Amino acid sequence: MPSTQYPKRRYHRLSDLLRDMRVIWRERRGARALMRDEVIDAQFRERLMLAVTEVNGCRYCSYAHARAALKAGLTEEDIAAVARGEAAGSPPDQAVALVYARHWAEADAKPDPEARQRVLETYGETKTGAIELTLRMIRIGNLMGNTSDYLLYRVSAGRWGGARPADRPSRLGGADATDAAEYVDSR
Numbered sequence: 001m002p003s004t005q006y007p008k009r010r011y012h013r014l015s016d017l018l019r020d021m022r023v024i025w026r027e028r029r030g031a032r033a034l035m036r037d038e039v040i041d042a043q044f045r046e047r048l049m050l051a052v053t054e055v056n057g058c059r060y061c062s063y064a065h066a067r068a069a070l071k072a073g074l075t076e077e078d079i080a081a082v083a084r085g086e087a088a089g090s091p092p093d094q095a096v097a098l099v100y101a102r103h104w105a106e107a108d109a110k111p112d113p114e115a116r117q118r119v120l121e122t123y124g125e126t127k128t129g130a131i132e133l134t135l136r137m138i139r140i141g142n143l144m145g146n147t148s149d150y151l152l153y154r155v156s157a158g159r160w161g162g163a164r165p166a167d168r169p170s171r172l173g174g175a176d177a178t179d180a181a182e183y184v185d186s187r
Helices: 012-027 028-037 043-058 059-072 077-082 092-106 113-155 178-186
Strands: none
Touching: 012 028, 012 113, 028 113, 043 059, 043 077, 043 092, 043 113, 059 077, 059 113, 092 113
């Protein structure tokens, strides 16, 4: 039987998923505006999603958002840099948000108040709300993908489910930064 120490972030309780879903439900108008690029543009949104995905290590989201980022106009180099956890090369006005996105994901959606205050001072209330909604949306996708992989891992005695091999350690919290970079390299 596989160890219960699955190396990727996932939902441990249904209540955690429901809490995240309630946030999206309450902010559904904002989510629609976000997806129409009314507050932040598609490139910025995809950079944020890739940054959170890098921390959470969802192989499905890594692939899907690498494709979406290309469609939004990011270059392969841009995607690979974000997948490696680098903000350099991103537009300077997005750097604070990208660092915050990683912190937010690493802190399990409970960021340090000082970090959030810096984002508020940089972007204002409306844009900060859109940034945090983006982070919450990708968190749900990441953790659902990883939870599905965890179930596969458990029922297959560790053979399936995308657990990181020991010879491919992550630099950050179980994230699989190589998935997006590998997608870009395979093109």
